[in-house]
Amino acid sequence: MSQTPKQFAERSVPTSADVARLAGVSRATVSYVLNNTASVRISEPTRRRVREAAEELGYVPHAAARSLRAGHTRMVLLPATSVPHGPQFHRFFHELQWALRRLDYTVVQYGSVGLDGDDAARAWAELRPVAVVSLGEVGLTPHGVDILKRSGAKAVISLAPRRVEGAHCLVMDQREVGGCAVTHLVQRGRRAIGVVMPREPGLEHFAQPRYEGAVRAAADTGARVEPLPLAYDEESAAALAARWHGLGLDAVYAFNDDYAMLLMRALQDERIDIPGQTAVIGADDLLLGRLLRPRLSTVHIDMVTGRLLAELVDQAVRTPDDRPRDHELMGARAVHREST
Amino acid sequence: MSQTPKQFAERSVPTSADVARLAGVSRATVSYVLNNTASVRISEPTRRRVREAAEELGYVPHAAARSLRAGHTRMVLLPATSVPHGPQFHRFFHELQWALRRLDYTVVQYGSVGLDGDDAARAWAELRPVAVVSLGEVGLTPHGVDILKRSGAKAVISLAPRRVEGAHCLVMDQREVGGCAVTHLVQRGRRAIGVVMPREPGLEHFAQPRYEGAVRAAADTGARVEPLPLAYDEESAAALAARWHGLGLDAVYAFNDDYAMLLMRALQDERIDIPGQTAVIGADDLLLGRLLRPRLSTVHIDMVTGRLLAELVDQAVRTPDDRPRDHELMGARAVHREST
Numbered sequence: 001m002s003q004t005p006k007q008f009a010e011r012s013v014p015t016s017a018d019v020a021r022l023a024g025v026s027r028a029t030v031s032y033v034l035n036n037t038a039s040v041r042i043s044e045p046t047r048r049r050v051r052e053a054a055e056e057l058g059y060v061p062h063a064a065a066r067s068l069r070a071g072h073t074r075m076v077l078l079p080a081t082s083v084p085h086g087p088q089f090h091r092f093f094h095e096l097q098w099a100l101r102r103l104d105y106t107v108v109q110y111g112s113v114g115l116d117g118d119d120a121a122r123a124w125a126e127l128r129p130v131a132v133v134s135l136g137e138v139g140l141t142p143h144g145v146d147i148l149k150r151s152g153a154k155a156v157i158s159l160a161p162r163r164v165e166g167a168h169c170l171v172m173d174q175r176e177v178g179g180c181a182v183t184h185l186v187q188r189g190r191r192a193i194g195v196v197m198p199r200e201p202g203l204e205h206f207a208q209p210r211y212e213g214a215v216r217a218a219a220d221t222g223a224r225v226e227p228l229p230l231a232y233d234e235e236s237a238a239a240l241a242a243r244w245h246g247l248g249l250d251a252v253y254a255f256n257d258d259y260a261m262l263l264m265r266a267l268q269d270e271r272i273d274i275p276g277q278t279a280v281i282g283a284d285d286l287l288l289g290r291l292l293r294p295r296l297s298t299v300h301i302d303m304v305t306g307r308l309l310a311e312l313v314d315q316a317v318r319t320p321d322d323r324p325r326d327h328e329l330m331g332a333r334a335v336h337r338e339s340t
Numbered sequence: 341m342s343q344t345p346k347q348f349a350e351r352s353v354p355t356s357a358d359v360a361r362l363a364g365v366s367r368a369t370v371s372y373v374l375n376n377t378a379s380v381r382i383s384e385p386t387r388r389r390v391r392e393a394a395e396e397l398g399y400v401p402h403a404a405a406r407s408l409r410a411g412h413t414r415m416v417l418l419p420a421t422s423v424p425h426g427p428q429f430h431r432f433f434h435e436l437q438w439a440l441r442r443l444d445y446t447v448v449q450y451g452s453v454g455l456d457g458d459d460a461a462r463a464w465a466e467l468r469p470v471a472v473v474s475l476g477e478v479g480l481t482p483h484g485v486d487i488l489k490r491s492g493a494k495a496v497i498s499l500a501p502r503r504v505e506g507a508h509c510l511v512m513d514q515r516e517v518g519g520c521a522v523t524h525l526v527q528r529g530r531r532a533i534g535v536v537m538p539r540e541p542g543l544e545h546f547a548q549p550r551y552e553g554a555v556r557a558a559a560d561t562g563a564r565v566e567p568l569p570l571a572y573d574e575e576s577a578a579a580l581a582a583r584w585h586g587l588g589l590d591a592v593y594a595f596n597d598d599y600a601m602l603l604m605r606a607l608q609d610e611r612i613d614i615p616g617q618t619a620v621i622g623a624d625d626l627l628l629g630r631l632l633r634p635r636l637s638t639v640h641i642d643m644v645t646g647r648l649l650a651e652l653v654d655q656a657v658r659t660p661d662d663r664p665r666d667h668e669l670m671g672a673r674a675v676h677r678e679s680t
Binding site for chain 1: 598
């Protein structure tokens with residue numbers, strides 16, 4: 001590995017023709033072997049010769065060339081999220097990648113930071129994915145779905161709070177989360193309920209529908225619901241806790257377990273008894289909620305499994321002419337512990 | 341949007357030739373306009389006509405075709421990590437994407453779940469990225485770097501605990517983190533120090549060098565260091581806490597703040613006084629550490645900023661013949677709070 005920069009600059013990128021020459025076979029044979037084409041019978045010694053020649057020359061197939069020949073790729077594109085996600089999402093995503101790879105797809109996450117709506121769809125379409133799984137942040141529109149399908153995508157799947165025309169929609173109705181939390185608090189006798197609205201960008205796509213669900217659940221119960229903007233830092237939590245008595249609240253749904261931990265600490269520092277004076281409930285059912293004292297009540301969210309989603313992607317790709325269907329795949333239930 | 345499946349199946353993917361025909365220009369002009377080629381002067385009305393025709397037909401350029409013409413892409417490939425990462429990493433990653441996009445690169449994260457070492461490098465090379473930024477998990481080897489460079493990558497950058505021949509290395513020496521933690525504990529008079537080793541897969545790439553750093557820092561101080569395997573669940577923490585007295589430890593470096601929170605709770609449930617009987621220090625300087633009582637001491641880690649890394653990628657791409665350089669970019673320092 002002691003080559004000089006000059007030597008490196010002079011080396012050129014090896015091609016499949018170089019491999020064919022070295023192995024003494026045709027370029028087509030090289031392509032069949034290295035792309036694992038199952039439909040063509042090639043002897044094991046020939047396969048070995050091709051692989052060894054490729055290895056010696058440092059040749060790897062060009063995915064772009066292959067996709068141009070095939071007219072599409074086996075690429076499933078997942079727009080990378082800009083929202084920080086917890087361990088639950090990470091597990092889901094890992095499982096999804098794993099399951100798609102087993103089905104012979106390549107999973108690519110595309111950073112769409114700074115792109116919105118149809119611009120994002122256009123950027124995704126340039127990569128000619130066979131399927132796009134949108135995690136619902138970038139505002140996929142029916143027009144965006146159309147751009148993707150016209151560029152050759154066989155399936156567009158949206159995991160989002162709302163339906164998008166033309167896409168298979170896994171509707172994750174975030175309103176259910178807020179609804180569950182408030183119903184739990186009302187059942188435990190609370191009547192003046194604050195709902196934490198995180199100030200962090202990106203989270204409004206979750207916070208707004210959760211708040212709507214909270215309002216809907218409180219309707220006709222005699223309970224009132226009040227939005228409480230909160231940044232994820234100690235100062236913001238301390239400021240909110242300092243004016244807590246003036247708010248006249250007896251409960252708070254704190255968006256998720258992280259915000260609940262932050263607010264609970266600030267309330268306890270103000271000597272507000274939990275749950276005596278104020279009940280606190282989070283969401284996500286994280287381990288940390290069980291480590292708090294009092295133990296944190298939470299909303300447990302059942303997400304679609306990565307494996308199930310992978311099967312749905314594959315099904316949608318293999319039957320692109322089927323009318324897109326909606327799937328209700330999120331369940332939510334309150335988990336009662338000590339803080340409510 | 342009420343087309344029948346049949347109608348959809350009959351539509352074909354529009355090409356740049358279709359756009360050229362509709363706009364009354366050459367295919368080359370379509371390519372210049374839609375790929376924003378700055379070196380060719382085209383009038384604004386013509387540009388508008390091309391864009392409108394593309395919009396009407398639903399045409400977007402094909403990144404693969406463009407990259408075949410150019411011989412390489414503007415794609416910077418980041419292998420997607422299989423390790424759950426916290427908010428600090430997420431911020432870094434977001435910033436990196438943003439900065440690279442401003443420099444006109446496209447950032448693609450590639451899921452290399454289930455691939456290892458040179459197999460991963462080969463899979464990355466198929467996408468013909470202009471640069472690869474490896475986050476050090478998949479065991480990039482000098483041979484892997486060679487595969488990537490021979491396939492046309494102009495720069496391979498590795499953020500990893502150890503150097504890789506042929507790559508620009510941003511050495512994040514994890515040993516420093518463990519070293520900082522143990523030096524802090526020794527300075528505070530502790531002599532029998534446990535080091536948490538997470539059982540979760542993927543974390544061993546961090547845990548092992550951190551442990552080595554801990555051992556090195558304890559050498560010649562009279563302190564002993566003992567590895568403590570721990571899974572991230574309450575049962576594992578309770579089992580460790582139950583046999584705590586038998587271990588004869590007066591301090592623990594708990595890998596990071598999450599594991600520290602888990603273990604601290606279990607120790608407190610066993611009525612072990614912190615820091616009186618056992619000092620606890622984490623790492624990562626998360627907000628949650630400040631919310632615990634006692635407040636958690638931690639190791640603050642200075643990571644390279646996304647912006648700085650983006651500039652380094654761009655520099656490396658523009659001067660591919662320069663000899664790869666190493667950059668020491670991680671700093672670590674202990675933050676003393678109440679738990680030590």
